[in-house]
Amino acid sequence: MNNIKGLIKKDLYNLSSYKMTVLVLVAFIALFGSFSEDSIQFIPIAISAAIGMIMLSTFNYDESSKSEHYILSLPTNKREVIKSKYILIILGNIIGSIIGVIITILAAYIVAFIKKSGIPQIDYGLIFTYALGGFFGVSLIEAIQIPSIYKWGAEKGRIQMFILIFILVMLIMGIVYIAGNITFNIDLAFLENLFGKYGVLLEVLMICLMYFISYKVSNKIYKNKE
């Protein structure tokens, strides 16, 4: 366990140079998100996405410092190296989402204060849904991204990430278009009921499953990498 702690520490020390960038980014997102009551809801998504991407940059630090072989010469192994990355990235996402929720609530209060509209009517359920949605989106990108970084390296992985985000956006737009133009014979009430009752659980389960599959694939790739 100490080895994993050491590996996580190494990544956090690398990321410490991002302190100011993170603060400026969070302030920037909070500022632009506060322009209207509608855009406030997107703050948790934007913040968790930004922090998630910063977490992925630990791979770039390793690559630019060529530290991979040195790390493996320490009393650790490939499995622990991968485990530490996933722990760091998942923790980063959780913290990113929590920060996102807090900033959103703060932004709502600040907007209400500026507009002098009294105590804001905050839909906590909606903020939570958006935060979880952001968490899900970032997790999906990372779950695909991490194994590909292990396979092709951080530099090529970055290009691949932009392609991936583009494909995801196109896919979502396609689904929205299809849903808006084609009539399905689906029991919408049943689906609404299902997601209303078990949506959070399903989303959390999906996130766990995505990371689990991603971890297994990364392990397999890294084990055979020389």
Place this chain on the structure above:
Amino acid sequence: MENNIILKKVSKEYKDFKLNDISFNVPKGSVVGLIGENGVGKTTTIKAILNIISSQGTIIVLGKDNKKYEQEIKQEIGVVLDDSFLSDYIDIKKIDSIMKDFYKNWDSKKYFNYIKKFKLPKDKMINDFSTGMKMKLKIITAISHNPKILILDEPTSGLDPVVRNEILDIFREFIAEDEERSILMSTHITSDLEHISDYIVFIDNGHIIFNLPTEELLENYGIVKCKKEEFEKIKKEDYIKYKKEKYQYEILVNDRFKFKKIYPINTIDRASIEDIMLFYIKGENK
């Protein structure tokens, strides 16, 4: 004689290169130099010992199989890799904090004493260090958990003679502190090994060409300089390789004293490790 590292028929095959049945030992209390051109298999051998790459054959480190007892063994090894270290974006204090988690015997006091001794800046990022400072830091980091074995990949390349000498002093001190310790050092700066090594393992094209005590190499090997007529009288079995120069022939022999008794040639110089290596690589056979 007990060995800290034993390699038996270690092989590794890549698309364009093969490390072929490498066998040698690193005895306790000794410095073994791994020499050869770039890309002949020195780093591959080191990576195989550290289990960074998979390999065939047997590697025993401190009496244990290097794959089965990987983490246990690595607690007792200090490693310096030419092109790889923790990160360029951390400082000396952070390295101490990280290494404490990896090594049970990490000695912060020893680490900071060395940092002070070599006047390395505590608050600067490694990125701002000179090549010599970086190498000193890598070596200090490698020895601050009191390892039994030091494995060094090109620790003196790209350094000026003053820094190289300082670094060789650290290695001498490391061995002198405990006679159970060993150093395996790969380098293409062979003159460093003449001052520090006990054995030389010469690798070429993935094969071991020779594995001999340094003293024997420096004492017995010689370079004979002679004319064409004299060269033609020399039997093939009495020399290793020859080079045809503009006005003379140069011949590498493995026993200059014996050679002198057989042939009436007066110009026989001692051979440096670099000379020997160059003859093996560039020289010809009759």
